[in-house]
Amino acid sequence: MEQVLRPIYQERASQANTLGVILVEKNNERSNVTDTFDTILLIIVKEAIQPVFTKHYSYDDHKVALHTITEEQIRKWLLIGSNKKVVDWIFFGRVLFDRNEFFHKLKIELQEFPFNGRKxxxxxQFSKLIRRYLEGKEYFEKGHYLDAYSHVVDSLHYLGRLSIINSGLYPEVTVWAQVKKIEPAIYKLYEELVTSNESLEKRLELLFLASEFLIHSRTDDGARHILEVMQTKEFWTIQELHDHHELKNYSVDLEVFIEYLVGKGYILAELDISKSEAVFHRHYKVNLAMLEKIRGN
Structure with a gap:
């Protein structure tokens, strides 16, 4: 297959903008990684008008997907975790072209997982967990058990991903196989949720209790990054928080997360006079005592 595709990727490898080319072939163990295609060609470029550009090819009875992706987009996916297959492609794909050891250095970076990147x-991931947990609990209290179940499964998934990240690894596509080795307690909760003979209501009740404890025990780590960003100035408006280049990655979960941390005392909400005597601006600042506690742990 590589020989057949060589004219396609060699043309791109010759361009100065191309950083590297990886070939990923479907096999029985990791067939889900290639999105039903027989082969994936991943081409990373320094910059492009479109951050992601995809073409599909056929050869005999083989299907091939070619993805040309900017370095900035790849790094964003790796940071947010919104395209988990990319990690597998980088780790398990065959490098066909590697300008200035781009892929070699990226793999080392992923394996070492710098502390700031982990934070x-x-x-x-913690902000996503909070949203799913709070929404699921609300569904449960209203008696919408199937919707609550869906949210609890997602919550456990985020808890599992957090345990993997805390261990210094990147979550792969087969995240539960990783969780089973790294944090069996979370794996056991997931197993009980999907296999228990208890009623759905009872399973959810127990899982919410267990999840609440697990979330509480991880709040210091989950809050560390946003608190360290916020300590750089005394007060923040919500729009200033949305506009910050690192906090933009929290996306739609940012406001729910901030309100959760206000409720837990990690962030303080301060009121300021507005044009109306009856309405006040709401500004936010770090509870420095909580930040010191986190740093001391």
Missing amino acids: IKIGI
């Missing part, structure tokens, strides 16, 4: 990734 940001933990914060983002």
